[in-house]
Amino acid sequence: MGRLENGLENHEWVCEMIRIKKRALDFPAWLISKWRLTRLMSTNELEEIVDVPNKYIGHGYYDRIHAEQDPQEIIELARLVKEHKPQVIVEIGTYKGGTLFIWSRLNPWAKKIVSIDLPGGHYGGGYSDKRIKLYRHFCYDHVNTAMHFIRENSHLKSTFASLKRILNGQSIDFLYIDADHTYEGVKTDFEMYSQLMSPNGIIGFHDIRNTKENHQVMQFWNDIKVNYQHKEIIGENSKTGNGVIFWKG
Numbered sequence: 001m002g003r004l005e006n007g008l009e010n011h012e013w014v015c016e017m018i019r020i021k022k023r024a025l026d027f028p029a030w031l032i033s034k035w036r037l038t039r040l041m042s043t044n045e046l047e048e049i050v051d052v053p054n055k056y057i058g059h060g061y062y063d064r065i066h067a068e069q070d071p072q073e074i075i076e077l078a079r080l081v082k083e084h085k086p087q088v089i090v091e092i093g094t095y096k097g098g099t100l101f102i103w104s105r106l107n108p109w110a111k112k113i114v115s116i117d118l119p120g121g122h123y124g125g126g127y128s129d130k131r132i133k134l135y136r137h138f139c140y141d142h143v144n145t146a147m148h149f150i151r152e153n154s155h156l157k158s159t160f161a162s163l164k165r166i167l168n169g170q171s172i173d174f175l176y177i178d179a180d181h182t183y184e185g186v187k188t189d190f191e192m193y194s195q196l197m198s199p200n201g202i203i204g205f206h207d208i209r210n211t212k213e214n215h216q217v218m219q220f221w222n223d224i225k226v227n228y229q230h231k232e233i234i235g236e237n238s239k240t241g242n243g244v245i246f247w248k249g
């Protein structure tokens with residue numbers, strides 16, 4: 001038992017030393033990471049913007065951004081979103097920030113971009129306070145865009161109320177749902193936040209072809225898509241897929 005306790009104590013000590021070192025190096029890590037990301041953000045080409053999450057390498061808390069997306073699918077979805085020119089964007093499930101980066105860079109006319117994400121949750125685990133600084137930099141040169149971050153469970157009424165306060169009477173033009181992948185989870189996100197859609201808004205769902213355990217977006221998508229004008233974006237040999245509903249409120 002003594003060896004086990006000593007081993008746990010040593011492990012905790014090592015972890016704490018790593019955290020101390022990470023905090024001590026935070027400022028130079030941020031400067032290098034910001035510089036690298038800013039260089040990659042100089043492009044206005046859609047396919048190059050979509051590829052930035054694959055190219056960017058930062059340090060410390062700002063190490064990488066990533067989108068769990070099929071390349072063919074996200075390019076087509078990004079093109080559709082760009083053509084729609086949404087002024088208010090809400091993303092439920094941000095994880096490593098890859099899709100949030102894409103929506104931010106493709107839509108310089110956006111007035112508000114809101115991320116709703118649950119720290120420590122399933123399907124990604126959320127992002128830390130430190131990462132918010134990195135995500136805010138996505139719109140550093142878009143002076144008319146305000147970014148907001150709600151790090152809470154999207155299913156809570158209090159989270160819905162927080163979003164309503166942020167919107168302040170505005171409607172959502174593009175809603176992207178990529179959080180809780182259970183049937184009841186995605187159903188709750190859809191039914192709750194679609195109440196705030198603009199009449200000609202669009203709603204995106206990720207993983208409409210994912211058949212992994214506890215991934216039931218496909219079942220929900222198949223149940224509701226017949227009720228709306230919709231589009232399925234599914235790459236060749238893809239097991240993920242994006243579905244889009246053209247909302248007519």
